[in-house]
Amino acid sequence: MAAEKPVTTPQAFPGASPGARLRALLESGELLVTPSCGDALTARLIGQAGFRAAFMSGFCVSAQRIGAPDAGLISYAEMAGAVRDVCAATALPVLCDGDTGYGNALNVKRTVKGYAQAGAAAVMIEDQLAPKRCGHTKGKLVVDRTEAVERISAAVDARAEIGSDILIIARTDARHGHGLDEALWRAEAFHKAGAEILFVEAPKSEAEMRRLCAELPGWKMANLVEGGETPIPSQATLSEMGYGVAAWPLTLMATAMRAMTDALAAMRADRAPEGLMGFAELRERVGFEAYYLDEARYAGARD
Template identity: 75%
Template sequence: MSPATRLRARLESGKLLVTPSCGDALTARLIERTGFEAMFMSGFAVSASRIGAPDAGLISYGEMRDAVRDICAATRLPVMADGDTGYGNAMNVRRTVTGYMRAGAAAVMVEDQVAPKRCGHTRGKLVVDRVEAVDRIRAAADARAEEGRDVLIIARTDARHAHGLDEALARAEAFHAAGADILFVEAPHSEEEMRRICGELPGWKMANMVEGGATPILPQEILAEIGYAHAAYPLTLMAAAMQAMEQALEALRHDRPPMGLMPFAALRERVGFEDYYAAEQRYSDRREP
């Protein structure tokens, strides 16, 4: 089965799908190695790791598509990829979804923010009007149909921030009618709002667990009980990695041995040297003495 078909079947099981998020191919390898069933490609993480800039609409479609390609090439797991606003109007959305599909994405997320967009838990978010927002999802569904692939469409709305939860719910319901598979109402402020999202909307719903963000971080069993089908953790790995790197850098700057380093042998294995050596033996009669 294709990654998209496997992802759809996994969601149909009814069990909460938990996806750590990656911003590069190495992180994707680690997520797969740890035993997760899918992953999310975070635009925040890609922007930070690829161009060293905030998730504020600075990274381009081409850079994001290349990140999708590199990540999908590094893992066999389904990759749910952040398509931001689609990088323009409905025609740009079609191109974005098509490009992501051809790069290997199992799901593509499209949102209703104006361009340049913002991280969903930071200041300055604005959304396009509801008609344009729905047109983006219709364009994504059309691109999927024309490409003939079983990619899933994640429809995200950030309307809760400026227009309230009722408007966000209305948009999400319209997105479902336009062809979205997974509905993502960003930044609910309470468990009560999260319960409304799951209780009033059709189809699969996605929870975004941003540590320190506007949405409460609930245990996974509670997210499942509320009715979420998918829980993404977009910044957990990047926050852990950056904290560890800064601590190591401080130790080096003060001539102290960094603590908590992964052993070199384990590092080589995570990067893939052992797999490389095993494959290399097929093409050479030479052996190590």
């Protein structure tokens, strides 16, 4: 059987910057669904599937790049390298995880500038105390209100200093140890400091999700972790609630890891793994056919 042709997503708003393209998508009022990636290949697949944007997850990058948990072990340089690789592999605007900014307010500024220069459409800065950790695992702590807001102010200043239009996603993990009221106070303060997208991590019910959408200004982002603390409503319900962005941070990596562990078990038992992608489709999806066309084009120019 011939390989299924990957979906080709035309680049929306050609010639516009990643930030401008993302802003236009958000201003459409339609829920922006962003599957998450940790590497360039996954970013390519998200585009081929017809999605309009992608999210680069720190959990995925830490797992796929250094084989370590999302617990503050990965460095700014490693994350910035992942941003460059992911953004170079897709025409989609990519929302990128900037963790805590990797230090004080000056480190936050460096992170935002570096991500903007690497092609990110948005950068997420959070208020966790370093070393940070996945928002749906135990042991999270947050910095005080003043430092939390300073981080977002520094991110906004960094954007202005380089004349960038990268969007700032401001994340608070205060719901875990301080309650929803504190998380809402911080998110509103982040908006006043200049953040466009607000991300209250780990609300525990649909009622909490509705409340934060009703009370907070600007665009809101939902983080949907299978097996995590937050319910996973339908996309239609998320849109009706008032969310502008819905990220599935672990779905693709969890799917791939299950498939790989199953294939390894089969190989260990001297069985052929099941469910493999055909070689022709695999070549197409990683870009061999486009490479061959370019190769022939330039070879012809020499003749």
